[in-house]
Amino acid sequence: GENVEQHPSTLSVQEGDSAVIKCTYSDSASNYFPWYKQELGKGPQLIIDIRSNVGEKKDQRIAVTLNKTAKHFSLHITETQPEDSAVYFCAASDSGGGADGLTFGKGTHLIIQP
């Protein structure tokens, strides 16, 4: 089955700086890669996703890049703000994108230092 590795487990950045979280996956058949953000006391929420036929996708301050050859994808957050502090999960799907096929990474705790 699919295996998703996520690094780092904790990331601390100064407010206004950029943050990058990286994930690797094992199954070359995976074709859908979402990112979820979990704020304290809440459930995870989808913030951005990318399919395997696209190399990069942006949404305001967040972007995701995908390298199919190397089987890794990354989340980039620019101009970080206090509200970006949360746990971020990457995931990969190997069953046509269906949610039952999602394998999650172990999460990255992003801390924004004022």
Added chain:
Amino acid sequence: DVKVTQSSRYLVKRTGEKVFLECVQDMDHENMFWYRQDPGLGLRLIYFSYDVKMKEKGDIPEGYSVSREKKERFSLILESASTNQTSMYLCASSFLGTDEKLFFGSGTQLSVL
């Protein structure tokens, strides 16, 4: 807004008790899921359901069962709770199809003493 409601935010139970965790969604989603979240282990799928009275095992179904009698409601059952089932439990729902966006509840923190 889509709402996925879990019946309890915190729950404390004794070893051996039968435990019911309830989840209700209001968006007429076909799919419903139960995940378990543990520090350093991420989100792990316990069970999911594509339709009423239908259930499929996820990655860690041992010690759990589920019930889906109505489309909007999905229950997770711990037949005989054990201390290693102390965890955060997250319910989620989604539409049937590809690239299914998951909508999560706020979670139930279960402690088994």
